[in-house]
Structure formats: C-alpha cells, structure tokens
Amino acid sequence: MAATTEQPGKLSEELEQRLRMALKEIRFGTVTLVIQDGKVIQLDKSEKIRIQ
Template structure:
C-alpha cells in the first residue's frame, strides 16, 4: 500500500509555487528537517524543523 501512495505523489504535477516553497524551506535552515505532509496524493503541508547547534 505504501508504494501506491508514493507512486501517486511522484506522478502528481507539482506546481511551480509548491516547488518554490519547498526550495525556500530547505534553503532557510542550516540544520534540521523539511517534511512534506501528503494526503490523497497531494502535498497539503510543509513542516520545517530547525536545529540550533550550541558550541
């Protein structure tokens, strides 16, 4: 079942706006994660979790 979900997402026609938002999220952090929340084969949310390194 998981493979079907992945196939649905990979064949989705991503808009330029979505691609730009993902790039901005990735470019805005130094350490951390960017998570895409997908529902019914569509990205519905972008979570950005930044880690701050204390020296």
Template structure:
C-alpha cells in the same frame, strides 16, 4: 469569477516547489516534512535545529 484549479493526483504546483526549495535554503540543520493526502502535498513542515557550541 476566478479560474478553478483542478489538482491531479501526484501533481505539485511550481509555487509549492519554490516554497519547498526556499525552506531548504533557509535552514542549516533540521528537517523538512511533506504531508501528503490522497497523493497531493497539503502541508510542508520545517524544523530547524540550532547547534550550540
């Protein structure tokens, strides 16, 4: 069987940090929102705005 991963409060995995950084690099204008529940990041929302000239 697989290893059971126990997440401690306020702990974020390296994989999740990489995904957040990847989101930061991929947008020029917009926002990134972290959704936190019980001290754990459970969702990352990315909104990108496109500026028209």
C-alpha cells in the same frame, strides 16, 4: 502552510518555490511534506540551532 497540487506527483509552482526556500535556509533540522490522496497538503520545517 497548506498548498495542493493539480495532479498527483506534480508540484505546484508555489509549493516548489516554498520547498526550495525551506531547503536553502535550513542548516540543521527537517523539512517534511504531508501528502494526502497523492497531493501535498502541508510543508513543515523544523530547524535546530546548534550552540558550540
């Protein structure tokens, strides 16, 4: 997913929604934002599944 913001430090509405959804859905793993020139250009989600 690639999403840019208008101003450095300010999240676009779409990016904020996607970030909230990624954080809400994940139990174990990482959510990473890739930033270039002060703007978020990518959101990565890596989920781990724990088997007991």
